[in-house]
Amino acid sequence: MTEYAKKFEAVAIADNDRLKSVKQKCNETLRDVLRSGFSATRTRLLELHPIAELGYNTEGVHQYRVVLRRMTMLLGIVRTIAPFSEAKSLSAEAKWLLNELNDARALDVFLTETLPEVEESCSRPQAFDAIRNAAEEIRTLAYQRAHVALTDQRSTRFQVGISRLLEEEKWRREASPQGIQALLAPSKKFADKLLRRRRRRVLKLGRGFRALGNEERHQVRLAAKKLRYTLECFEQKHSRNGHRNKLLDRVSTLLDGLGELNDAVVTCQLVTKLSDSKSDPDLQHAAGFIEGYQTAYLAQRNTALWRAWRRFKNAPATWGE
Structure with a gap:
């Protein structure tokens, strides 16, 4: 791949925030x-x-x-x-x-983000x-x-x-x-109705959030993504008074936590698949270490995720505040 092509890719990818940058009138x-x-x-x-x-x-x-x-x-x-x-x-x-x-x-997330982070904490990095x-x-x-x-x-x-x-x-x-x-x-009337419906959907799926399993929380994540993209479509990052929208801020924070959970679940599924496919002792050791690391990390982050959920629940229900 030429250096010119690489620079073009970098510019094209970095420009993705353009979709969120044009504020609706x-x-x-x-x-x-x-x-x-x-x-x-x-x-x-x-x-x-x-x-x-x-x-x-x-x-x-x-x-x-x-x-x-x-x-x-x-x-x-x-x-x-x-x-x-x-x-x-x-x-x-x-x-x-x-x-x-x-x-x-x-697999990109596993190889470029998860694996390097976990590897630093292992006494046998060669594994x-x-x-x-x-x-x-x-x-x-x-x-x-x-x-x-x-x-x-x-x-x-x-x-x-x-x-x-x-x-x-x-x-x-x-x-x-x-x-x-x-x-x-005017789009605001339609947006108000749609956003309230999508917010209610997230709240319904998230009832009893602390007791929800990974699959139930994944469904909350999918619904929250729809809400965030809809917020960005109609209102973008700021309300009319120039302040950041609380609902958008808080659903984004919630999604960060739910994304970490999803990455950990996918990682555990992946390492199980890899360890089942090969009997290499080093691979088995690394797989066990990664699973243990992810379990401990999620237990540590669970309180922050619960706090993000509570803040989302208490955010203003309207999109212009």
Whole structure:
């Protein structure tokens, strides 16, 4: 890969915050929000696609997945105003792509973040060479799977479908009568209703948070992600008085904690898979150490996660405060 290409990748990936940087005007209609949201997200998808496809930069796959989630959020809004549109099938295709990239991202996190951190605490760091080599082998396979998906005609049809949806404004043509009214009205009315519903969904899934298992907390995480992306779509980082939005701040902090939990769970599943596949003593030692480390780390972080949940519950329910 040329030095020029590497610099292009770095600039393209670093520019991902652009999706969150354009503040919506208070008098914008929902139609305006959808057009600007789809336009920016489609552009980022096209910019990141070749980077994720080539697989030279781990951030390429990561940021591509983030943009796919934002696209899924926008398609979800379209489905509420135009229930019979093709947004449902496009959402399914976005989720298919996310699933095809999941293993590559999980192994990137394990090899570039989790493993170096845990290795520093081990008295036998050489034991980690075996598990690193084994993980590299399956990461190669995971990136091959991602490459196949990103070069598949199914992926191309998805991008074409998104472009047609945007250029033809199919959400307007296929909207229900109530959807037409929502499209032409100021976006804040629609946003208030949608954000309250998504916040209630997070709170419902998180009832009895302390007693929830890992899978239940993962469902809370997925719902909280939808809430955060929706907040960023309609209001971005600041409310109209210039102060940071409390609900967005607190759902982001909660997601940080839930993300750590998810990474630890995925790590334990991965090292179990690796240790079951090979009988190498060093690999077995490293796998046991990693599992113990992750268990202790989660026990230590559980109080902070509970505190983040309480702060989220007590955040103002409206998006402009």
